[in-house]
Amino acid sequence: MIPDSMEDYFADAVERLMGGEALDEIVADYPVAARQELQALLAVVELADQVAAVKPPQQQPVKRIAARVEFSKLAAVKRAELHATQTPLTALATKASPDRLVALWRRFTAGWSSLGAPAPVMRLAPLTLLLLVLYLSTFTVVATAQAALPGDLAYPVKSWIREQRVATAPVEQKAAERWRADQEQAQDVAARAEQLQSEPDAAPLTAVSILQFRGFDGEQLLLGDLKVIPWYRPEGGGEDVWLPITIDGELQPGAVVMLRYQIVPGASDAVQGIALSVMQAPPMPTPAPTATPATARHCQRIQAPNWVAYVVRAGETLSGIAARSQTSVSELRRVNCLTDGILRAGTTIFVPNTILGALPPAPPPAVATAIATLPLPTATAPTPTITPSPPTSAPTITPNSTEAQGGGAEATPTMLPDAGTPTVAPTADVTAEMTPENTTAPTATPVATETVPPVTTSPVATDASPAPTGAATEPPVATTTEPPVATTTEPPVATATEPPPMVTESATTATSPAPDAAGTVTAVAPAAQNTVAPAPVPPTAAPAPVPPTAALPTATPLPPTPVPPTAAPPTATPLPPTLVPSTIAPTDAPAGEVAPVEAP
Amino acid sequence: MFKGRSQSSRTSEVTPVAEASEEALLAAAMQYDEAALGELYDRYETKIYTYIYHRTGDEALAEDFTAQVFLRMLESIRDQKAWHSSFSGWLYRIAHNLVIDHYRRKGRQGTVDIDEAAPTASEEHDPEVTVAQSLDAERLRAAIRRLTDEQAEVVSLRFLEGYSISEVAAMMNRTEGAIKALQYRAVATLRTLLYDQLH
Known part of the structure; x- marks a missing residue:
């Protein structure tokens, strides 16, 4: 083989040199051109060989042994370290899993440690990685859920988290948290509806949410901050195919329900209800009858602020009324001193002003006109309590409450005449309101109690102050008229109610007023009575009891006068003794004590 | 896994260290097996010592560095990548690095002080x-x-x-x-x- 490069020449020559051949002889075998270099190179190799030939002196045994021992020691240390890190994991593995897993784990960790990092650290790396992955995935899920909207996969997670927040809130903050959660849900729905609107082919989305039922708004249900239409358009159905919502459970205001609903593109605050299931009964609302005479020996009916007089309609039950007004049956009984189980139609009772569904019949026109003439005593009262009742009922009637709001409303119209006695302090504010109300109220009342109101009005008039209050009560009736009026009348109504019962009875007998009015004679009659009564009473109710008292005396005489003869006499006659005094008395005793009606 | 020469071999399945292949020895050495490490030490100690002596001409240095080579070997034996190609080559490399580092620190260029030169054992x-x-x-x-x-x-x-x-x-x-x-x-x-x- 002929080498063709210096490298090869050299390699070859070195082999021969190391084989024992003489340098000069080797060199002579190569091309002349390479000889010089080869010779020089080989000379170096020879020198190296000489150096290599020098044997190292014998190592001193002591040193050598010492070195060996040092080596063994370190080996032992390393061995211990290795076993220390290996044992815990392998022990775990052996206990928990079959041999195959153990072997697998060992191999896995061995692979880790072979990377060169300190053994203990690397062994834990897989575990740390696992924990990190778990944390990140949980974090991602929650983060995704937070941004979810109804219809998304992660929305139930968001809802769940929200419900946990409500559930874990302290008792005093539960209601606030519930409302907050409901608001957030409504916002989510609005966001989704908006989003759907921007998509041309978007189909309605179905979602499930937990909300608190707050009441009815006409036909719609108010759940949280959402309006729910009790119909839905099922998928696949035509444009006009609507199915009613299925409700499972007793729907009482305050109840927490689970609602399955359909979001309509563009509709940001209304959804179509598909199904509803009551999950939690509403907590009993705390009524706030301020004037409750705790020490009264016998039950005293006191109208609390935010409570209105309501005339019971035929076929109604206390539980039904309680449900509609977010209160309990026991509460109604307590406030109205109803000991037995019989609730007569036509009875006027106090109910929270949140009552829904009260539909007072149109007040008889006669009454309305009569009342119209009466100036509205602004004084009467305050307030607002009455307002609620009217809403549902016929607007007109409200004040008179012949219907539902209770006589008080009616009384107001009568009271109007008493406008002159704004003395009723509470009425003061009422006065202003009253006047306008009066005008309207009367109209209302007439509708309500055509026959009776007029009658009642007169007596009512006597209690100037009460009147206003009566008027105040009217307001509630005056759905048409004005809420303020109603409010003012409220209190009076309260007080007035005292008499009303009595009045009612008598009234019923005496007045058999417009049969046509409320559709139930009884209803009307009581209404009339109520009107009377409430009027005088108002002041006692919520507003400053004192003024009314003072006003009362003045009022007393006044009422009769203002009340047009037409109205007044009739009512007064049957009841004067009861009515007048009642008007006065109540005012005197704001406490709500139905003082015996003194004859005027 | 291995049994040292000093131990009497009773179990037939155990390979006497002296006969074990380098591969097997190394596998055991990775687990800091006492016998395997001892065998490896014995096999290579002299070679490394000679090598370092040839490179330095200094006996003391050679002894010192030889011990260091094996200690360093223990530190990195579990890192298979370093020596998987050739264990001996790895050991020689460690030795080489020690020598180079030593002389770099010393700043020696070429000539050596005659007084410091180790006594030559020449024939x-x-x-x-x-x-x-x-x-x-x-x-x-x-x-x-x-x-x-x-x-x-x-x-x-x-x-x-x-x-x-x-x-x-x-x-x-x-x-x-x-x-x-x-x-x-x-x-x-x-x-x-x-x-x-x-x-």
Whole structure:
């Protein structure tokens, strides 16, 4: 083989040199051109060989042994370290899993440690990685859920988290948290509806949410901050195919329900209800009858602020009324001193002003006109309590409450005449309101109690102050008229109610007023009575009891006068003794004590 | 896994350390097996010592460095990547690095102080020759230290330790052709270094 490069020449020559051949002889075998270099190179190799030939002196045994021992020691240390890190994991593995897993784990960790990092650290790396992955995935899920909207996969997670927040809130903050959660849900729905609107082919989305039922708004249900239409358009159905919502459970205001609903593109605050299931009964609302005479020996009916007089309609039950007004049956009984189980139609009772569904019949026109003439005593009262009742009922009637709001409303119209006695302090504010109300109220009342109101009005008039209050009560009736009026009348109504019962009875007998009015004679009659009564009473109710008292005396005489003869006499006659005094008395005793009606 | 020579071998399944293949020894050594590590130490200790002596000409240094080589071996034995190609080559590399680091720190360039030069164990009895030889040897070592790591390794393993091209190729994880090229370049450089000094 002929080498063709210096490298090869050299390699070859070195082999021969190391084989024992003489340098000069080797060199002579190569091309002349390479000889010089080869010779020089080989000379170096020879020198190296000489150096290599020098044997190292014998190592001193002591040193050598010492070195060996040092080596063994370190080996032992390393061995211990290795076993220390290996044992815990392998022990775990052996206990928990079959041999195959153990072997697998060992191999896995061995692979880790072979990377060169300190053994203990690397062994834990897989575990740390696992924990990190778990944390990140949980974090991602929650983060995704937070941004979810109804219809998304992660929305139930968001809802769940929200419900946990409500559930874990302290008792005093539960209601606030519930409302907050409901608001957030409504916002989510609005966001989704908006989003759907921007998509041309978007189909309605179905979602499930937990909300608190707050009441009815006409036909719609108010759940949280959402309006729910009790119909839905099922998928696949035509444009006009609507199915009613299925409700499972007793729907009482305050109840927490689970609602399955359909979001309509563009509709940001209304959804179509598909199904509803009551999950939690509403907590009993705390009524706030301020004037409750705790020490009264016998039950005293006191109208609390935010409570209105309501005339019971035929076929109604206390539980039904309680449900509609977010209160309990026991509460109604307590406030109205109803000991037995019989609730007569036509009875006027106090109910929270949140009552829904009260539909007072149109007040008889006669009454309305009569009342119209009466100036509205602004004084009467305050307030607002009455307002609620009217809403549902016929607007007109409200004040008179012949219907539902209770006589008080009616009384107001009568009271109007008493406008002159704004003395009723509470009425003061009422006065202003009253006047306008009066005008309207009367109209209302007439509708309500055509026959009776007029009658009642007169007596009512006597209690100037009460009147206003009566008027105040009217307001509630005056759905048409004005809420303020109603409010003012409220209190009076309260007080007035005292008499009303009595009045009612008598009234019923005496007045058999417009049969046509409320559709139930009884209803009307009581209404009339109520009107009377409430009027005088108002002041006692919520507003400053004192003024009314003072006003009362003045009022007393006044009422009769203002009340047009037409109205007044009739009512007064049957009841004067009861009515007048009642008007006065109540005012005197704001406490709500139905003082015996003194004859005027 | 292994049984040292000192222990009596009773179980037939256990391989006597002295007969074990390097692969098996290394596998056990990774687990810091006492017997395996001991065997490896015994197999390579002298070679490493000789190598370091050839490179430094200093016995004390050689002893010291040899111990260090094996201690370093223990530290990194579990890192299979470092030595998986050739365990011996790895050991020689450790030794080489120790030598280089030592001289770098010392700042020696080539010449060595005659008083510090280790006593030469030469077979020559003529003192002049001995001195000349020791001087030459030192000059060579110095020259080798000035080579690149790879060149120095090739020259040391090939000409100082007497390994064949194929053996050196295996130890350095290079092809034989690469080794040939390296040895040629290395020696050529050495020649230049040596003759420059001389002339």
